[in-house]
Each structure stands twice: as structure tokens, then as C-alpha cells.
Amino acid sequence: MLLEIQNIHKTYPRGRPVLNDVSLSLERGQTLAITGESGSGKSTLLNLAGALDSFDSGEIVLDGTALSRLDDRGRALLRREDVSLVFQQFNLIPSLTVAQNLSFHARLANRVDPEWLAHLTATLGLADLTQRYPEHLSGGQQQRVAIGRALAVRPKLLLADEPTGNLDETASAAVLDLMLSLVADTGAALLLVTHSPVIAARLDRTAHLANGRIA
Numbered sequence: 501m502l503l504e505i506q507n508i509h510k511t512y513p514r515g516r517p518v519l520n521d522v523s524l525s526l527e528r529g530q531t532l533a534i535t536g537e538s539g540s541g542k543s544t545l546l547n548l549a550g551a552l553d554s555f556d557s558g559e560i561v562l563d564g565t566a567l568s569r570l571d572d573r574g575r576a577l578l579r580r581e582d583v584s585l586v587f588q589q590f591n592l593i594p595s596l597t598v599a600q601n602l603s604f605h606a607r608l609a610n611r612v613d614p615e616w617l618a619h620l621t622a623t624l625g626l627a628d629l630t631q632r633y634p635e636h637l638s639g640g641q642q643q644r645v646a647i648g649r650a651l652a653v654r655p656k657l658l659l660a661d662e663p664t665g666n667l668d669e670t671a672s673a674a675v676l677d678l679m680l681s682l683v684a685d686t687g688a689a690l691l692l693v694t695h696s697p698v699i700a701a702r703l704d705r706t707a708h709l710a711n712g713r714i715a
């Protein structure tokens with residue numbers, strides 16, 4: 501198993517429980533869609549799987565490593581090398597161009613592959629925008645840069661939070677094709693939050709979050 505989420509409980513300070521005994525697992529080469537209403541905890545779950553936040557109880561095991569046992573340095577290393585997150589809010593670096601944003605994480609991980617970057621840039625329709633800064637991009641263009649940046653690392657685990665939320669049907673299909681080809685080529689696993697039944701139907705499985713639990 502590449503990712504095992506075991507009986508996770510998570511409550512934010514002063515909040516109600518968001519995740520209440522959530523378990524799921526993902527093998528290499530598998531894809532899973534997470535659905536659920538706004539506020540049901542989808543982004544929270546992705547952040548936990550990506551070692552960005554801590555949980556109250558339970559365990560998350562990523563490629564044999566128990567996340568609760570990692571210190572800050574261990575978490576940072578994992579985020580740099582093994583997991584890529586496409587954030588719902590993109591989180592591009594404003595002072596870097598599209599090209600620099602695209603290669604940023606790959607550089608940190610020492611995994612720059614110019615051919616792969618060129619392929620991502622072309623497939624995501626960003627070839628004419630490489631020298632622009634994020635503030636001069638549309639929402640959908642920013643989203644495509646965020647996706648390219650995550651894929652550039654060729655992570656073991658790709659976590660994508662509504663990655664097609666700002667894209668039209670054609671761009672959505674292209675983005676999903678790209679993610680699925682990464683999975684097929686490298687054996688990565690994909691956990692993808694979506695509200696689209698069309699997207700969910702193209703993944704291996706769907707898990708629905710409601711009332712803090714997987715239904």
C-alpha cells in the first residue's frame with residue numbers, strides 16, 4: 501500500500517470535529533476521487549495526507565513512513581520528494597514567472613527534467629505564457645501552472661484539490677489525461693477532490709465524505 505489513512509480524527513482549535521474516524525487506502529497506480537459538500541473536510545484530508553498539518557489520533561502511513569512520527573524536517577523532506585499537492589488556491593509564487601513556478605518544486609527536489617517540463621508546458625497550454633507572472637494570468641491559467649508544478653516532480657503521491665475547478669471541459673479533460681498518464685507511467689497514486697461526476701467516473705474509485713466520515 502502506498503497510502504494508508506487509518507482511523508483519523510481531526511478537530512481544529514475551537515471547532516467541531518471535521519474528520520471522525522476516516523480510513524482509506526491507496527495502492528501504487530491507483531486513483532481515488534473524494535467528493536463531499538463544501539466544508540465536509542476534503543481539503544483537510546488532503547492536507548493531512550500531504551503532511552502539511554497534524555491529526556489528533558489515528559495514523560497515516562505513506563510508503564511505509566508513519567507521518568505521526570516525523571519531525572518538521574522529516575515532513576519537509578517528504579513534501580519535497582514524495583508528495584505533490586495541487587492546492588485549491590493554487591499558491592503560486594508571485595515573484596516568479598510561469599516557467600520558474602513550473603520548475604520550482606522540481607528544482608528543490610533536484611529532479612529537473614527539461615523534456616518533461618516542456619511536455620507539461622505544452623500539454624497544459626502554457627507555452628506562450630512562460631515569461632508572465634501569476635498576477636497577469638487568468639484563474640484557469642494559474643490552476644494549470646499549479647498542476648504543472650506538482651507533476652514536474654513526478655511524485656509518488658499526487659494530491660489534487662479540485663484541480664479542474666476553474667477549467668472548461670476541454671481543459672479539464674486534458675488535465676485529467678495528464679494526471680492519469682503520470683499514474684500509468686510512474687505508478688504514482690492520485691487522490692483527487694472533485695465535484696464533477698464526469699471526472700470522478702474516470703478514476704478507479706470514489707469516496708464520499710459526509711459528517712466527518714467516509715460514506
Ligand SMILES: Nc1ncnc2c1ncn2[C@@H]1O[C@H](COP(=O)(O)OP(=O)(O)OP(=O)(O)O)[C@@H](O)[C@H]1O
Binds near residue numbers: 537538541543544588
Ligand atoms: N485552519 C482552520 N481552522 C479552523 N477551521 C478550519 C480550518 N480549515 C478548515 N476549517 C473548517 O473545517 C471544515 C472543513 O474544511 P475543509 O476546508 O476541509 O472543507 P472542504 O470539504 O475542502 O470544503 P470546500 O469544498 O469548500 O473546499 C470547515 O467547517 C472549515 O470551516
Ligand SMILES: [Mg+2]
Binds near residue numbers: 661
Ligand atoms: Mg476544500
